[in-house]
Amino acid sequence: xxxxxxxxxxxxxxxxPYVEATLAGAYTSDMLSDVMAHAPEDSVLITxxxxxxxxxxxxxxxxxxxxxxxxxxxxxxxxxxxxAEGIAVFASSMRQFELSWRVAALLGLGVPPRF
Amino acid sequence: MIPIDPNASPSxxxxxxxxxxxxxxxxxxxxxVEKDTSLREIQRIMRENKVSGVPIVEDGRLVGMISVxxxxxxxxxxxxxxxAVVHMSRKLVVLxxxxxxxxxxxxxxxxxxxxxxxxxxxxxxxxxxxxxxVTSGLLLEMNRSLEEMERVLNLQASxxxxxxxxxxxxxxxxxxxxxxxxxxxxKKILQxxxxxxxxxxxxxxxSYELEMNLVNHSLGGRLIxxxxxxxxxxxxxxxxxxxxxxxxxxxxxxxxxxDWIRSLGFGAGMGLPNTKRVSDEFDLQSxxxxxxxxxxxxxxxxxxxxxx
Numbered sequence: 001x002x003x004x005x006x007x008x009x010x011x012x013x014x015x016x017p018y019v020e021a022t023l024a025g026a027y028t029s030d031m032l033s034d035v036m037a038h039a040p041e042d043s044v045l046i047t048x049x050x051x052x053x054x055x056x057x058x059x060x061x062x063x064x065x066x067x068x069x070x071x072x073x074x075x076x077x078x079x080x081x082x083x084a085e086g087i088a089v090f091a092s093s094m095r096q097f098e099l100s101w102r103v104a105a106l107l108g109l110g111v112p113p114r115f
Numbered sequence: 116m117i118p119i120d121p122n123a124s125p126s127x128x129x130x131x132x133x134x135x136x137x138x139x140x141x142x143x144x145x146x147x148v149e150k151d152t153s154l155r156e157i158q159r160i161m162r163e164n165k166v167s168g169v170p171i172v173e174d175g176r177l178v179g180m181i182s183v184x185x186x187x188x189x190x191x192x193x194x195x196x197x198x199a200v201v202h203m204s205r206k207l208v209v210l211x212x213x214x215x216x217x218x219x220x221x222x223x224x225x226x227x228x229x230x231x232x233x234x235x236x237x238x239x240x241x242x243x244x245x246x247x248x249v250t251s252g253l254l255l256e257m258n259r260s261l262e263e264m265e266r267v268l269n270l271q272a273s274x275x276x277x278x279x280x281x282x283x284x285x286x287x288x289x290x291x292x293x294x295x296x297x298x299x300x301x302k303k304i305l306q307x308x309x310x311x312x313x314x315x316x317x318x319x320x321x322s323y324e325l326e327m328n329l330v331n332h333s334l335g336g337r338l339i340x341x342x343x344x345x346x347x348x349x350x351x352x353x354x355x356x357x358x359x360x361x362x363x364x365x366x367x368x369x370x371x372x373x374d375w376i377r378s379l380g381f382g383a384g385m386g387l388p389n390t391k392r393v394s395d396e397f398d399l400q401s402x403x404x405x406x407x408x409x410x411x412x413x414x415x416x417x418x419x420x421x422x423x
Contacts, residue, residue, distance in 0.1 A: 030380055031380055031383040031385070032327075032379075032380040032381055032383075033324065033327075033380075033381065033383045033385035033386055033389055034383060034385060035380075036320045036323055036324065036389060037320065037385060037389045037392070041312065041316065047380075049379070049380040051291075051379060052291070052292070053291055053294055053295060053379060053380065053381075054380065056294060056295025056296075056298070056299060056323070057295065057323065057380075059295075059299060059302075060295065060298055060299065060302055060316070060319040060320065060322075060323045061316065061319070061320070062312070062316055077292075085299075
């Protein structure tokens with residue numbers, strides 16, 4: 001899947017202009033330490049943490065896009081940081097669980113083995 | 116008037132106010148007038164030259180001063196067209212151009228005047244000093260001194276050995292505005308050096324966790340990076356409060372963070388364990404009341420015994 005899929009196939013609202021790129025994975029968490037430790041490179045982060053530090057964390061962990069679930073708002077300084085770091089930020093009215101399984105489908109993860 | 120005590124100030128400042136002379140800070144080329152000039156003419160000179168006092172001279176020698184207060188009084192009492200000589204202050208306190216600036220500061224304190232005429236050895240009028248001249252003169256000189264200090268410090272600092280990078284970042288407690296800036300810089304340095312992405316990330320994780328620990332828990336400290344071809348070393352050194360129980364601090368899930376820190380997504384009790392997990396070398400020392408020092412090393416070239 002690509003970053004543009006978040007906008008066009010999941011209906012997420014882009015909050016900053018983004019550069020199209022392939023996403024190799026996804027991670028859902030609100031604990032930034034947990035994101036740092038476990039988010040895969042080139043991934044999309046699904047989170048409730050709408051603030052500037054999420055961008056710093058994403059940038060360091062190699063996360064390419066952030067989706068704020070549950071229509072969480074992003075402050076201006078977060079969007080400015082994201083623009084500077086080249087990280088896409090989206091808003092979605094979907095909750096984290098729903099976003100996660102839809103993203104999983106787009107990533108081709110589908111039904112887990114032995115489900 | 117000038118908030119500097121010539122008897123009790125930092126020695127660098129004292130050195131400055133004794134070394135600088137009145138002539139270094141005064142406004143030279145003063146507009147002065149002869150004693151029979153009318154107060155109305157003097158008012159015009161004040162307005163045009165944007166000054167609040169005009170020295171009165173006779174054959175080049177200073178004989179009096181007319182200040183803006185004298186002009187106001189003249190307007191109020193209706194004698195604005197009379198000559199300066201009748202109404203000028205004759206009891207003048209003058210400064211000499213070779214006096215140290217400390218003397219000017221004491222004079223402002225002692226006499227409560229807004230300005231002092233400055234004369235040279237031949238007792239000729241050569242300038243005027245206001246408290247504003249003193250403060251701006253001192254600021255300019257302090258700037259010059261600081262620039263010189265920085266230049267000397269740069270000369271003294273031993274040059275970085277080729278291929279090695281050292282960076283020091285000050286990290287303030289609760290400064291979420293700048294949090295992550297140091298670690299982002301570290302990642303960029305590693306990126307520029309062509310370090311493998313996975314290793315970049317290990318170093319960035321270690322650095323970010325230590326940086327956030329400084330922001331969330333310390334009273335402020337420094338994050339220091341040493342990078343060469345072999346390894347990236349990250350040191351976090353703070354000034355307290357220190358960790359009472361190191362074993363607990365190293366336990367995943369244990370955190371002393373308050374609800375507010377947790378609401379930002381920190382304080383999961385994963386910082387130090389995460390740092391240790393991504394580091395090839397890890398060392399933690401802490402003294403309650405003194406501070407904490409953490410050293411995390413990520414090997415950039417594989418060494419025997421490294422984790423996969």
